[in-house]
Amino acid sequence: MAAIKHSRQRDAIFTFLISRKDHPTAEVVYENVRKEFPKISLGTVYRNLTLLVDMGHAIKVPCDDGSVHFDGNVSPHYHFECTRCGAIIDLMNIDARKLMAIDEMVQDGFDGKIQGHQLFFSGICPACIKKENKSKISVDNIDKK
Amino acid sequence: MAAIKHSRQRDAIFTFLISRKDHPTAEVVYENVRKEFPKISLGTVYRNLTLLVDMGHAIKVPCDDGSVHFDGNVSPHYHFECTRCGAIIDLMNIDARKLMAIDEMVQDGFDGKIQGHQLFFSGICPACIKKENKSKISVDNIDKK
């Protein structure tokens, strides 16, 4: 019965994960945790990320472009990917009743049993919109935020 | 101006794709087209599948488990994956207005710009439900379909 032992490396991975709002990939986690543990290996990062997901402390976010990101926010929510900068952002403002309505919408007329869904949004993130506006406005407006 | 030449292999790949309702992977396409073209290579299958997708004759369906499936049905619809047998099934009975309502639901209160979404359902497919019922009923009922 594989008792799970504490490890500093896993701590560092988890701490890094919850410190970020943009959902890093395994590679990004690796590069950052390496600052604290220069000898950590990519395999250790992968093993601990899947461990954290299995323990329910993190979520695996498979994106449309095939890349896989990780999220330290385990409360139910959807994700949004910016088509400009690639950032993954949490969408927390969802009404639970509307979520269930989505399943019911397709269950009607379908012979199988709908048990759940994955919903993933795409578009332009607030930061990229701000950047875009800044480059549009003329020089004398730059300081107006 | 890269004139696209016709090829029997591509035809066979496309014909196989639209003949299936369960959205095969590149590997499955390969195994099946090989019956007609025993010398076809996996690289040819991949190249033609992406060609078909680029031409708008097929859709690439990246699934949650990381596997990639292909769909010869290009009309707008959602997908459903059976958690028992892994089959991917088209869900055609969706009201377009309800789809847009999904984007509006999350746009409200979000500073970014929602441009679209990917929605993917999971559960038990009709075939697996039928199979389950069959194994439950007693012997004297087997022939009752």
Added chain:
DNA sequence: TCATTAAGAGTAATAGTTATTAATTTTAAA
């Protein structure tokens, strides 16, 4: 028919991830 050139076959290369293993760390019993 013949020349041109995209497409195919076969194979090598790559990326992302998982598996293996010897050495190290953690934990708990003595």
Added chain:
DNA sequence: TTTAAAATTAATAACTATTACTCTTAATGA
């Protein structure tokens, strides 16, 4: 506190899905 079992790590090998490369075949247009 010491120490030994068990889990974890670092390093690396292996694996899987996909793409790239090279040379050959065959579709197209004159």
